Amino acid sequence: MTATLDSAAVAQYLADHPRFFEEHAGLLGDVRLSSPLTGKTVSLQERQMEVMRAKYNALELRMAELVRTATDNTTILNNFHAWHLALLRSQGGAAMARDLVDGLVAHFGVPQATLRLWNVAAEHADAPFAAGVTEDARLFAASLRVPYCGPNKDFEAVRWLDDPAAVRSTVLLPLVADGKTFGLLVLGSPDTERFSPVMATDFLVQLGQSASTALAQLRA
Template sequence: MKPEAVAQYLRDNPYFFDDHIETLTQIQLPHPHGGRTISLSERQLVALRDKNKDLEKKLREMIAYAQENEALQHKVHEFVIALFGARDLATLQDMIPYMLRDIFAVPHVAMHLWQTNPPSEAVLMFADTENQPICTHNPVEDTATWFGEHAAQLRSYAYMTLHAGSGTIGMLVLASEDKERFYPEMGTMFLQRISEVVSSALHPYLAD
């Protein structure tokens, strides 16, 4: 009899072991974590323990994620307070990249404002068409050059367009040598919030 047929028979006859209780004591199964054999009931206990371990691991991961998320929210809150405490554009231009390196634990941050660093037509077109943050493994047009001597080592990027009204006033880019630091499928909620508050803080100092 094929294994599938045996399995189907037991599913179709849930009281089989009630009528053949001695069979339960005779069945021996290989231990999943060793070479010895164990009874069916022992195997069920092992399976339950393994399942509990998996659940505990997932719970620990969820707790760790929640703690990291809370810490990130706290840093973003401090960032917002600092932004609106700045009194001039020069302070903001220094503060924003510095604080973002800490918030996102990312080594490279570049902020280009069109008023002081006019973009290429291709970069401007990208900024005008992308309203949401973009995470990618490839630099957009010539933006890798914004990172100077580090450009050749960078493997992932997060792009945030800065807006004032209906127009764009610049672009904020996070970059890393780690290819997995930013990737297309990652969530961008915090990046979007950062883009919005930075845009709001810069707007009074820049022409529309």
């Protein structure tokens, strides 16, 4: 009595006997399969070539994606470096706040940027960055454990920008020193996708840390 083989048993047999098609090479041309690409019937060899081409194309796309990501990361790193150099060249004091914001616009192409600091030293009390901030805005800044990156939800901080009505997406970076929040850095763009909630915030965290260190000297 002949046992009936199911497809799983056949597949297991071929897996256990990898030299089967070497020993029965004639079957390679006789076995006919339906191609999902053309809808036509092709030989096992042709189907294998289609599978290999599909894998190769997938690898090419993945490689292109990796190259694009590496290029983007290099651009960000270069811009970050240029921004740091601008901070090192700054005269310090009140000029540091201006140079920091101008550097973000110049090196990162941010359409709008500004900042506010509170509890600043007396000599900076009349500086633009020390303009009034409500208690709600301070509490909001202190509540941010990571930078906010996403749509503008009519934040008070966005109204500090030159043209808040044009802002569709924003980044809000808390400025922290000695465990205390002493300011907020605000970036704005008319592009809804420029600052998206799905963006990784690792770079923004580092940017906030650099800004906090540079501006901490302005505190009281």
